[in-house]
Amino acid sequence: MQQRNKLATFEEAVLPHLGAAYNLARWLTRNDTDAEDIVQEAYLRAFKFFGGFHGADGRSWLLTIVRNTCYTWMQHNRSTELSIPLDDELHEFASKELNPEALFLQSADTQMVRRALEDLPVEFREVLVLRELEEMSYKEIASLTDLPLGTVMSRLARGRKRLLLALTNHMHAEVLT
Amino acid sequence: MSCQRAQELIHGYVDGELELARSLEVEQHIHECDVCARTYRNQTALRSSLKHDSLYYSAPEKLKNRIQSSLRKESRSRVSQRAFGWRWLTVGASLAFMLLLGVAVWRFVPGSIRPSGDELLAQEVLSDHVRSLQMPGHLTDVLSSDQHTVKPWFDGKVDFAPPVKDFASQDFRLYGGRLGYLNNRPVAALIYQRRLHYINLFIWPAEQASSTDQVAIQRQGYNLIHWSGSGMNFWAISDLNGVELSEFAHLVQQGQ
Numbered sequence: 004m005q006q007r008n009k010l011a012t013f014e015e016a017v018l019p020h021l022g023a024a025y026n027l028a029r030w031l032t033r034n035d036t037d038a039e040d041i042v043q044e045a046y047l048r049a050f051k052f053f054g055g056f057h058g059a060d061g062r063s064w065l066l067t068i069v070r071n072t073c074y075t076w077m078q079h080n081r082s083t084e085l086s087i088p089l090d091d092e093l094h095e096f097a098s099k100e101l102n103p104e105a106l107f108l109q110s111a112d113t114q115m116v117r118r119a120l121e122d123l124p125v126e127f128r129e130v131l132v133l134r135e136l137e138e139m140s141y142k143e144i145a146s147l148t149d150l151p152l153g154t155v156m157s158r159l160a161r162g163r164k165r166l167l168l169a170l171t172n173h174m175h176a177e178v179l180t
Numbered sequence: 181m182s183c184q185r186a187q188e189l190i191h192g193y194v195d196g197e198l199e200l201a202r203s204l205e206v207e208q209h210i211h212e213c214d215v216c217a218r219t220y221r222n223q224t225a226l227r228s229s230l231k232h233d234s235l236y237y238s239a240p241e242k243l244k245n246r247i248q249s250s251l252r253k254e255s256r257s258r259v260s261q262r263a264f265g266w267r268w269l270t271v272g273a274s275l276a277f278m279l280l281l282g283v284a285v286w287r288f289v290p291g292s293i294r295p296s297g298d299e300l301l302a303q304e305v306l307s308d309h310v311r312s313l314q315m316p317g318h319l320t321d322v323l324s325s326d327q328h329t330v331k332p333w334f335d336g337k338v339d340f341a342p343p344v345k346d347f348a349s350q351d352f353r354l355y356g357g358r359l360g361y362l363n364n365r366p367v368a369a370l371i372y373q374r375r376l377h378y379i380n381l382f383i384w385p386a387e388q389a390s391s392t393d394q395v396a397i398q399r400q401g402y403n404l405i406h407w408s409g410s411g412m413n414f415w416a417i418s419d420l421n422g423v424e425l426s427e428f429a430h431l432v433q434q435g436q
Binding site for chain 2: 014018026029039042047050051075150154163166167170
């Protein structure tokens with residue numbers, strides 16, 4: 004009886020966030036099937052630890068578990084993606100190169116944006132997805148990813164620079180062909 | 181406001197994360213400076229190009245059903261486990277007594293401890309250690325015997341500063357560092373070398389401030405020693421013999 008109540012409460016609090024869970028897992032893994040498996044696994048984990056959930060924000064709580072599940076999975080399956088580059092090579096880019104005209108950017112189609120975002124290293128991709136698609140605040144992202152606020156801010160800035168550069172390059176290439 | 185400062189703050193401005201006064205300063209600067217104005221326009225354009233609904237992956241309908249049925253199954257198996265336990269206790273006093281006796285023996289026989297948090301962690305430590313040695317180039321992310329290179333490398337990658345010390349004079353040479361993932365969190369992994377043996381030392385912040393003594397265990401031929409102190413958890417693992425690994429663990433513990 005108690006179990007059934009727990010299940011009902013759990014489903015009510017956590018199941019509505021399935022969309023957010025899948026979106027995050029899909030962006031992190033870049034694969035439909037893997038994302039589905041990870042989300043299912045994350046829900047089972049979440050159910051096990053549901054006793055420890057007292058907060059009001061079911062989405063952040065679930066997404067933290069989804070992210071952890073993704074990282075564990077990536078460590079086993081795609082450990083090369085997790086190596087963080089030591090230096091930020093983009094520091095060297097002149098600011099002019101990173102300053103294309105906004106109008107030009109507006110002609111970027113969604114496919115192009117999707118590809119550019121998918122090509123970003125995972126640590127930049129995740130903060131951008133959480134910020135732009137989940138519309139989370141810096142503070143929420145920091146607590147979800149267990150990163151200092153400053154790191155979240157710098158990853159967002161660097162991720163955007165890389166994204167902008169990638170889009171500009173794509174569009175230049177398209178203009179030329 | 182300088183351009184450099186404005187460029188730093190522009191993301192916070194676009195995201196609406198700045199305090200009002202700061203926000204007004206950036207706004208003022210954008211009005212006066214063409215370069216920063218262009219950065220601002222580009223960032224706004226970039227943001228709006230990310231606002232397409234089609235970039236948001238929606239979960240397939242069947243996934244919800246799949247999750248619900250796996251949750252039901254999980255929930256049912258827990259209920260039946262409990263019912264099963266109760267039936268056992270009602271079988272008879274003698275049987276219950278034997279069961280208790282069994283539990284008592286079970287607990288006193290070393291190596292057959294119930295799976296606890298530490299046991300699960302030991303498994304994670306073991307598999308991370310084995311994996312780090314299996315794949316070429318996987319052992320270290322930063323290869324250096326210099327503690328002043330290894331320690332700053334962790335800066336910005338983990339949210340704590342792991343104590344890094346070289347014990348080359350005691351013949352435990354610092355070999356490098358790596359990011360690990362244990363106990364549902366990123367951890368620092370330091371690699372030490374003695375002769376042909378590698379030692380992985382995993383470090384992450386402890387939840388409790390109190391120190392715990394060193395506990396040595398063996399798993400699949402590997403020696404593991406774990407303890408906590410100075411607000412950190414430590415797990416050392418190696419194929420090195422127990423005596424030398426314990427020597428290493430004491431060096432680390434005293435070196436903090």
